Amino acid sequence: MERETQFIGQSAAFQDAVDRASQAALLDRPVLVIGERGTGKELIAERLHRLSTRWDRPYVIMNCAAMPETLIESELFGHEAGAFTGATRSRAGRFEEADGGTLFLDELATMSMGAQERLLRAVEYGEVTRVGSSRPIRVDVRIVAATNEHLPALVEDNRFRADLLDRLSFEVITLPPLRAREGDIEVLATYFGQRMAAVVGWDEWPGFGPRALAAMEGYDWPGNVRELRNVIERAVYRWGDPTKPIDALSFDPFASPWQPTSRSTKAEPASGAASGTAAAPAAAAPPPPGQVNDLRAAVDSYEKAILADTMARCRYNQKVAAEALGLSYDQIRHALKKHGLNQ
Numbered sequence: 335m336e337r338e339t340q341f342i343g344q345s346a347a348f349q350d351a352v353d354r355a356s357q358a359a360l361l362d363r364p365v366l367v368i369g370e371r372g373t374g375k376e377l378i379a380e381r382l383h384r385l386s387t388r389w390d391r392p393y394v395i396m397n398c399a400a401m402p403e404t405l406i407e408s409e410l411f412g413h414e415a416g417a418f419t420g421a422t423r424s425r426a427g428r429f430e431e432a433d434g435g436t437l438f439l440d441e442l443a444t445m446s447m448g449a450q451e452r453l454l455r456a457v458e459y460g461e462v463t464r465v466g467s468s469r470p471i472r473v474d475v476r477i478v479a480a481t482n483e484h485l486p487a488l489v490e491d492n493r494f495r496a497d498l499l500d501r502l503s504f505e506v507i508t509l510p511p512l513r514a515r516e517g518d519i520e521v522l523a524t525y526f527g528q529r530m531a532a533v534v535g536w537d538e539w540p541g542f543g544p545r546a547l548a549a550m551e552g553y554d555w556p557g558n559v560r561e562l563r564n565v566i567e568r569a570v571y572r573w574g575d576p577t578k579p580i581d582a583l584s585f586d587p588f589a590s591p592w593q594p595t596s597r598s599t600k601a602e603p604a605s606g607a608a609s610g611t612a613a614a615p616a617a618a619a620p621p622p623p624g625q626v627n628d629l630r631a632a633v634d635s636y637e638k639a640i641l642a643d644t645m646a647r648c649r650y651n652q653k654v655a656a657e658a659l660g661l662s663y664d665q666i667r668h669a670l671k672k673h674g675l676n677q
Contacts, residue, residue, distance in 0.1 A: 369509030372560030417466025543581025
């Protein structure tokens with residue numbers, strides 16, 4: 335299937351992020367795009383370039399996490415022949431390739447402090463120096479960077495340069511996770527489902543059944559839109575009858591009674607092996623009364639363990655877990671948020 339470049343969604347939170355990107359695109363300033371995995375940071379970065387005055391100039395992408403620390407400076411700034419072992423000829427870096435256009439730095443937070451220092455100079459003075467050279471080269475590059483980290487916290491931990499953050503944060507666009515995009519889950523699911531139905535040769539789109547829709551809305555989607563697309567496309571091609579609404583979803587493609595156990599994982603109890611199903615981790619037992627010297631902390635700890643265990647057994651479907659615990663949907667959402675389990 336072709337690369338997806340459309341923005342699908344109607345929620346106010348999502349539309350606000352897209353509108354801010356459209357406005358920022360017109361200004362020749364750095365932009366930071368923040369968001370969880372699968373929220374569409376790459377699409378926003380491309381939008382910033384396509385709507386800018388540099389739209390007809392190079393758009394260069396570099397994934398900082400994919401580069402070893404020893405090579406990232408060479409990739410960014412280029413190198414001269416003989417600069418290091420294996421450098422048999424000179425090579426332009428990504429900054430030179432993007433001259434006049436936009437350089438998108440994905441996974442910015444993984445960049446080493448040394449590379450950050452050289453990046454700061456490039457952003458501040460518009461100059462880069464190839465590895466093994468002492469001659470600076472002038473470049474005209476707009477920087478768009480993306481990360482799923484909270485960069486101010488990394489600055490406090492001395493893992494990211496404060497001065498570089500100041501230079502790059504002219505505008506910060508934070509993308510909402512899918513669980514916060516009210517009304518968008520069904521819209522996106524229908525879009526991806528119809529596309530996949532065409533791929534597998536269905537004549538008509540049957541839609542989704544009530545169980546599938548409830549499961550979608552009750553799931554937290556830690557992988558966001560990318561995970562939703564995988565789940566929906568998998569459901570379509572596995573569905574045996576294209577004349578009936580799709581009413582079965584598989585959130586975990588690895589789920590199987592014959593799932594291998596890693597060597598670091600303890601063996602499953604015999605009852606789980608005999609039944610042919612993977613046993614869910616048991617909730618932690620409460621401490622003996624005589625060992626409790628902080629009642630509130632002990633109760634909170636046991637409540638958190640019960641919630642974590644139930645969510646795992648219910649495949650992280652909040653509505654199913656709420657029914658298992660005799661809670662309302664709002665009550666379990668509040669409890670999960672209280673204990674930091676809704677990420």
